[in-house]
Amino acid sequence: EVQLLESGGGLVQPGGSLRLSCAASGFTFSRYPMSWVRQAPGKGLEWVSAISGSGDTTYYADSVKGRFTISRDNSKNTVYLQMNSLTAEDTALYYCAKEKAVPTAIGDFWGQGTLVTVSS
Amino acid sequence: DIVMTQSPDSLAVSLGERATINCKSSQSVLSSSKNKNDLAWYQQKPGQPPKLLIYWASTRESGVPDRFSGSGSGTDFTLTISSLQAEDVAVYYCQQFYSSWTFGQGTKVEIK
Numbered sequence: 001e002v003q004l005l006e007s008g009g010g011l012v013q014p015g016g017s018l019r020l021s022c023a024a025s026g027f028t029f030s031r032y033p034m035s036w037v038r039q040a041p042g043k044g045l046e047w048v049s050a051i052s053g054s055g056d057t058t059y060y061a062d063s064v065k066g067r068f069t070i071s072r073d074n075s076k077n078t079v080y081l082q083m084n085s086l087t088a089e090d091t092a093l094y095y096c097a098k099e100k101a102v103p104t105a106i107g108d109f110w111g112q113g114t115l116v117t118v119s120s
Numbered sequence: 121d122i123v124m125t126q127s128p129d130s131l132a133v134s135l136g137e138r139a140t141i142n143c144k145s146s147q148s149v150l151s152s153s154k155n156k157n158d159l160a161w162y163q164q165k166p167g168q169p170p171k172l173l174i175y176w177a178s179t180r181e182s183g184v185p186d187r188f189s190g191s192g193s194g195t196d197f198t199l200t201i202s203s204l205q206a207e208d209v210a211v212y213y214c215q216q217f218y219s220s221w222t223f224g225q226g227t228k229v230e231i232k
Contacts, residue, residue, distance in 0.1 A: 035221070037170075044213065044224070044225050045170065045215075103156075105158070106175050106217055107162075107172060108181065112169060113169060
């Protein structure tokens with residue numbers, strides 16, 4: 001059974017940093033791209049970032065480019081999202097999603113999310 | 121960026137009746153190399169993460185009931201629930217994956 005468990009969320013001041021983690025199990029982790037998608041309270045879905053199975057290729061939404069860094073450790077079956085220079089607009093529930101093998105770039109399994117609140 | 125616009129924002133349908141949600145993209149998401157539309161539909165119930173229903177505009181994900189169907193091509197797409205059940209109350213999102221990922225704003229489906 002595929003499981004994705006996000007952690008690392010919390011309350012942070014504007015300008016601060018957080019590192020989110022997503023621990024995966026139930027599938028061959030290194031074979032699949034992974035993505036982060038966020039959802040502001042009461043709002044819709046916004047894709048944030050994605051990483052290839054090998055970790056060689058990364059993608060970012062314009063809204064986070066230069067501030068967020070996605071990475072993965074295939075030996076630990078974990079994907080990370082390092083978030084710097086946080087603003088109130090980054091407040092959201094952050095979901096980790098496993099992408100399908102074919103086609104990629106759609107999430108076939110999602111974690112329950114970890115909440116990030118940016119506030120002074 | 122490709123902008124996805126869904127209509128309506130919400131709809132109320134009687135149990136057993138048909139629900140139809142529309143999604144329009146600001147540019148074509150038809151991949152000429154694959155001859156497939158890079159368009160997916162998700163269902164999100166309150167307090168839960170999204171669930172993939174359909175991809176390539178009309179391919180049902182494994183385990184999804186056949187009352188859910190997708191259609192359309194190019195820039196105009198439709199998700200149809202042929203006979204609404206109580207468990208289908210949710211917000212539905214379309215997503216294009218032709219160029220990065222972008223989602224529609226969501227359509228809330230309720231029981232009339």
